Amino acid sequence: MNRKPLISIVCCLLLLAACHPKKATGIRRPKLVVGIVIDQMRWDYLYRYANRYGEAGFKRLLKHGFSCDNTMIPYLPAFTAVGHSCIFSGSVPAFSGIAGNDWIEQSTGQRMYCTDDSTVLGVGAETPESKEGKMSPRNMLVSTVTDELMMSDNFKSKVVGVSLKDRAAILPAGHSATAAYWLEDSSGHFITSNYYMTKLPVWVDSFNHREPVRAYMKNQWKTLYPKSTYGESDTDDQAYEGKFKGDSTTAFPHNLDSSYKISKSSFRTTPFGNTLTLDFAKAAIDGYQLGRGEATDFLTINCASTDYVGHQFGINSIEEEDTYLRLDQDLAAFFTYLDDHIGKDNYTVFLTADHGAANAVWFSQNHDIPADYFLSAPLTDSLNTILGRAFQTPNLVDTISNYQVTFSMKTIREKKLEFNAIKKMALEWLRQQPGITYAIDMANVGESPVASRCAAWS
Numbered sequence: 001m002n003r004k005p006l007i008s009i010v011c012c013l014l015l016l017a018a019c020h021p022k023k024a025t026g027i028r029r030p031k032l033v034v035g036i037v038i039d040q041m042r043w044d045y046l047y048r049y050a051n052r053y054g055e056a057g058f059k060r061l062l063k064h065g066f067s068c069d070n071t072m073i074p075y076l077p078a079f080t081a082v083g084h085s086c087i088f089s090g091s092v093p094a095f096s097g098i099a100g101n102d103w104i105e106q107s108t109g110q111r112m113y114c115t116d117d118s119t120v121l122g123v124g125a126e127t128p129e130s131k132e133g134k135m136s137p138r139n140m141l142v143s144t145v146t147d148e149l150m151m152s153d154n155f156k157s158k159v160v161g162v163s164l165k166d167r168a169a170i171l172p173a174g175h176s177a178t179a180a181y182w183l184e185d186s187s188g189h190f191i192t193s194n195y196y197m198t199k200l201p202v203w204v205d206s207f208n209h210r211e212p213v214r215a216y217m218k219n220q221w222k223t224l225y226p227k228s229t230y231g232e233s234d235t236d237d238q239a240y241e242g243k244f245k246g247d248s249t250t251a252f253p254h255n256l257d258s259s260y261k262i263s264k265s266s267f268r269t270t271p272f273g274n275t276l277t278l279d280f281a282k283a284a285i286d287g288y289q290l291g292r293g294e295a296t297d298f299l300t301i302n303c304a305s306t307d308y309v310g311h312q313f314g315i316n317s318i319e320e321e322d323t324y325l326r327l328d329q330d331l332a333a334f335f336t337y338l339d340d341h342i343g344k345d346n347y348t349v350f351l352t353a354d355h356g357a358a359n360a361v362w363f364s365q366n367h368d369i370p371a372d373y374f375l376s377a378p379l380t381d382s383l384n385t386i387l388g389r390a391f392q393t394p395n396l397v398d399t400i401s402n403y404q405v406t407f408s409m410k411t412i413r414e415k416k417l418e419f420n421a422i423k424k425m426a427l428e429w430l431r432q433q434p435g436i437t438y439a440i441d442m443a444n445v446g447e448s449p450v451a452s453r454c455a456a457w458s
């Protein structure tokens with residue numbers, strides 16, 4: 001999924017906690033827990049853009065909550081599905097089964113998307129059979145904190161997951177969720193699957209019928225403040241930035257209307273994707289009356305547009321800075337909504353990230369900072385050529401994805417080839433390629449000199 005390499009970063013978890021007395025048991029529990037994951041948010045953004053953050057967004061969490069600094073991402077690869085499953089389950093890919101956003105099923109050799117489920121149908125989708133709706137958490141092999149909450153009170157809680165991304169709505173909400181909702185690009189509507197329900201609630205239909213995505217995409221994306229004041233970013237219109245489809249430049253202002261006509265998914269790469277997500281989360285609180293019952297409810301939210309913007313424009317872009325300044329305002333409005341509707345002392349919010357991001361390679365190279373990258377497809381072809389020559393067998397490598405080499409075990413078995421010899425040659429060759437610092441045999445990962453904690457990479 002990523003051309004730009006992502007790195008695992010030292011991450012941060014912010015907590016704004018509140019409890020209220022529960023009369024029946026005397027145990028103090030919040031009425032509502034809200035878990036917010038800011039997609040691709042690096043820890044340093046809390047401070048990098050802080051001069052123009054208000055007091056009621058990120059700073060409210062920092063000043064009035066708890067900051068759990070210097071924590072560690074314990075998994076590879078550092079992608080969205082893995083990050084979300086780890087945050088909400090406490091488990092890692094070897095146990096959760098969520099080995100990437102996509103992976104190769106060893107039993108079939110087929111590619112699997114993390115939340116694909118051929119046994120379910122979309123609900124609210126343009127067609128129930130469309131791929132976008134056929135999703136569930138069934139590939140996740142462990143329980144989540146949201147599942148454990150449900151089990152703790154005999155399923156009296158309500159648990160709802162919300163994101164533009166299917167995987168970032170479904171995995172945090174767990175197996176026993178009341179609902180998970182994600183965005184279908186073609187319709188611009190929030191949808192779900194019949195894993196959760198057979199019909200969208202009326203409040204979701206009403207939200208969709210207002211066509212908020214189309215309304216956002218009729219406008220331009222202009223900077224919140226004069227462009228010259230964006231002091232934490234590179235100058236606009238860099239060669240390493242990606243263009244919106246139909247745009248002739250990568251510079252502000254972005255004409256969203258023309259881009260949306262060419263590609264409906266372009267909405268995701270705007271800060272308004274976060275605004276929409278948090279507006280939908282507010283509607284979900286109201287629609288499900290979250291925080292109003294006897295049991296503690298749980299709302300999981302992923303703000304995904306930070307990730308799409310980071311990928312398209314790079315993390316040193318004005319677009320990135322503008323997205324975080326707008327997100328800070330959206331978060332402030334969301335916290336005020338919680339104060340007004342749930343009550344200041346009645347809810348607990350935590351905010352964290354599923355992974356970080358590295359500088360665009362070309363940004364680093366522009367500043368003479370060492371950086372490089374590789375593209376998986378040509379690397380796979382070259383490795384197959386080298387191995388094919390040595391072992392007189394073509395296509396010994398199925399694919400290189402998630403920074404992992406998947407060998408064709410069927411071919412290796414049929415030809416009675418020596419697997420360890422193939423791996424040894426592949427490792428020696430990979431370590432010599434530009435863009436690759438490090439390659440290890442997963443079978444011996446416990447004995448390999450893995451880079452130190454702070455230098456961990458994916």
Ligand SMILES: [Zn+2]
Nearest residue numbers: 039040080354
């Ligand atoms: Zn992500």
